[in-house]
Amino acid sequence: MCWIILQLLILVTLSCPSCAEDETQVTDxxxxxxxxxxxxxxxxxxxxxxxxxxxxxxxxxxxxxxxxxxxxxxxxxxxxxxxxxxxxxxxxxxxxxxxxxxxxxxxxxxxxxxxxxxxxxxxxxxxxxxxxxxxxxxxxxxxxxxxxxxxxxxxxxxFESGRSIVCADRDTTLQCGSGQVLIIHGGFYGRKNIHYCRTPRSPPTASTQHQCGWVDVGDSVTAHCRGRQVCQMAEVVNSISEPCPQLGSYLSVDYHCKDGRSH
CATH class of the missing domain: 3.10.100.10 (Mannose-Binding Protein A, subunit A)
Structure with missing residues (x-):
């Protein structure tokens, strides 16, 4: 009987591969x-x-x-x-x-x-x-x-695994699971896309649909979040000069979570 049940489970999994994808394709x-x-x-x-x-x-x-x-x-x-x-x-x-x-x-x-x-x-x-x-x-x-x-x-x-969009006026948090710490791969602050973190200052008109400027902040985010399970992004944003004063900026961070403490 157990062998029959096992065979049925295998058949169900093979006939519906996407059913098993929900919990297997996200790193965190x-x-x-x-x-x-x-x-x-x-x-x-x-x-x-x-x-x-x-x-x-x-x-x-x-x-x-x-x-x-x-x-x-x-x-x-x-x-x-x-x-x-x-x-x-x-x-x-x-x-x-x-x-x-x-x-x-x-x-x-x-x-x-x-x-x-x-x-x-x-x-x-x-x-x-x-x-x-x-x-x-x-x-x-x-x-x-x-x-x-x-x-x-x-x-x-x-919510893309390992990538977070942080609007300048919102206190978004990067967070890992228990016993894990953040490892930052890179990040920028500024505006590469008109559609993210829209404000009254950045309407989607032809005259404003361009990137107005951005700066690499990967090292700054790494220094701020090193060894932390939870990291408040507002503190990072507040420490960076505004590269896009006309339209407003947002922070984009690439990261993953790692077991233990970073070195």
Whole structure:
């Protein structure tokens, strides 16, 4: 009997490989209220907010609205979404008007980090003027691009394993598990992307869609967080001169967690 049960378990695992991916593809465990997949943690937020407010909510914890780069990610998200609810995605106009071929890539929309939308599941192709996108309810989880980004919808936050976005006006924390310490791989402070940490000073207009400046702060973050399990990023931000005073800056940090104390 035990042998039969074991064979059945093996068959189930082989027939649904993505079912086992949730807890195996993220280096550091996700919090209990998030789901792991493909090197990221995802939070399916029950609140309803306008697009910019939803992005700001994700940024509070170092993340961003979710990207869907491939069919596997699409299927993973579908397993956790309510098909009766509209849900924001991290889709916006290209971060720079000078991106090559931007006018021919999915109606000039991109993911918030500026990467091209190479996999898509649109109900209809995005039209000129579309400024944001969401998963459309009652559509079989297809996407819709719209101009009205002030609608209040549910949303998904994505927290990339080993990378955190820290807005200058928010006290984001880097944190490892018990018995672990932070190892910093690099970081910059400034603005490389118009869509992250948006403020009234940084509207998404053609005249401001460019990087205004940034500085390498990897050594500063390393010195501040060395040997710590928890590290407050506000202290780092406050110690750096503003490289982008017109639009405002944000901090991007690459890191991982390691057992024991750093040397």
């Amino acid at each position: 465990p996700c919090p209990e209220h998030q789901r792991a997949f493909g090197g990221s943690c995802y939070e399916f937020v029950g609140h309803q907010k306008p697009f910019l407010s939803a992005q700001a909510w994700c940024e509070e914890s170092g993340g961003h609205l979710a990207f869907i780069p491939d069919e596997d990610t699409q299927h993973f998200l579908q397993r956790h979404l309510d098909p009766k609810k509209d849900t924001w995605l991290g889709v916006a106009p290209p971060a720079s008007p000078k991106l090559p071929d931007s006018a021919t890539v999915e109606g000039a929309l991109s993911w918030l980090d500026g990467s091209h939308i190479t996999y898509s599941n649109w109900v209809t192709s995005p039209q000129p003027g579309a400024a944001c996108g969401h998963i459309l309810k009652d559509s079989g989880f297809q996407w819709e691009a719209i101009t009205d980004c002030n609608k209040k919808l549910h949303f998904i936050c994505q």
